[in-house]
Amino acid sequence: MRFWDRCAFRPAQIGTSRNAASGEHALVVLRRLDARGRHFAAMAEARLESRLPVLLAGPLRTLDPVTVVALVAAIRKAPLSASGEPPSTPCRDAIDDHELSGFIDGFRSLDATLALLSELVRHRLGSCLRAGRIEDDDAALLIAAARQLRCPAKLIGRFGENGRDAILTRIRRAAATLRSEPTETLRLATARQDAASSSRAVKPATRERAE
Known part of the structure; x- marks a missing residue:
């Protein structure tokens, strides 16, 4: 990992299962060749960093801590947004949505989607329960799989x-x-909800000032 770091390759993704031949987890690295490549590599690196807490507690819990140290040292952490999470971009949102669709449609494994699924449950489960769109038992299953790992x-x-x-x-x-x-x-959906909440909070104050 240090070799690739010295060669200006950035970590982008780590496999959630061990390779049958090597017995190790595969690491995908990217080298930036132009401005567009730098942006894409930085986005992938930020996504990997944001998913590590779930991955390390779940499918990567048996990964050698020394390897994790090397991985953490190699990641250049991206600036966080005001919400404390990596900034959203249309490209990143599209990739996340594609991965989530792949899992729902049966083409992507649970381990590979676990970090994204955990985020989905964190943002959506409460409102779905309150709206009666999901059964309690199914909600409990999502909590067990995606939040309790x-x-x-x-x-x-x-x-x-x-x-x-x-x-x-x-x-x-x-x-x-x-x-x-x-x-x-x-x-994007979460941002829309936050914007709507802010709008509702501002309108009464505006009417009071007008009166």
Whole structure:
């Protein structure tokens, strides 16, 4: 990892499962060749950094801490937004939405989507519960899988499913319920909600001043 760092390659993604041949987790690195490449690499690096807390507590919990130290040292942390999270961009939102769609449609693994799913549950579950759009048991399954990071195999009996495929299908279906619109990205939707809340808070004060 230090070798690639010295060669100006930036970490972009780490595999959530060990390679069958090497027994190690694969690391994707990018080298920036122009301004557009620098922006893309920085975005990928920021995304990796933001997902590490969930990954290290979940699928990467057995990763050698020395390797994690090297990875953390290699990441140039991007400035945070006012919300304390990496700044959103249309490109990043589109990639996140594509990954989430891949998981919901069965083309992407739970481990690879876990950080994004955890964020989706954090932002959406409460409002879905209050609106009655999701059953309590499905909400509990999402909490167990995406927030408590419990292994799906250990959730089979608790949620009355027949095998790993069945529990994953149910998690995918519950995740789909949390999405407000198929084409709406998570951060964009959250920003719209925040903007609407601010607008509602300002309007009464404006009327009072007018009176």
